[in-house]
Amino acid sequence: MSSPLTPEELLDLARQAAARAYAPYSGFPVGAALITDDGRVFQGANIENASYGLGCCAERTAVFHAVFAGAQDVRAIAVWAPRAAPCPPCGACRQVLVEWRPRDGDMDIILEGPDGVMVRSLESLIPLSFGPRNLETEG
């Protein structure tokens, strides 16, 4: 299914989400916005913790928000940070995104590049990944 939102529109929602980040330790707010196969949009921002390692990235906040609402396939996710263009998903988030990649295709990762919007496939960011399909067994 093609997305009812343009990459620019999804990136704008990620920009809005960054305003809701809780990033007092890094001072590096990040926002994310994703669209599911059934056209629902979910946002997230990074939420840090005084115990530093327990913070959660914007992408995972958005994904968990969507999954808790019953979403399954994430068609595209945009990530935006005021201090970095682009702000690509970290390795942990890439692995989490693999879990929600549509069965019939790839997920678009939408970033703000130095010269405008960049769209990359999840496959290009985490090739040969281990995911739910690898746990499917015959019979």
Ligand code: THU
């Ligand atoms: N962060 C994200 O939320 N997403 C990214 O793609 C990169 C990093 C957060 C984690 C931490 O709260 C802050 O940015 C600095 O690493």
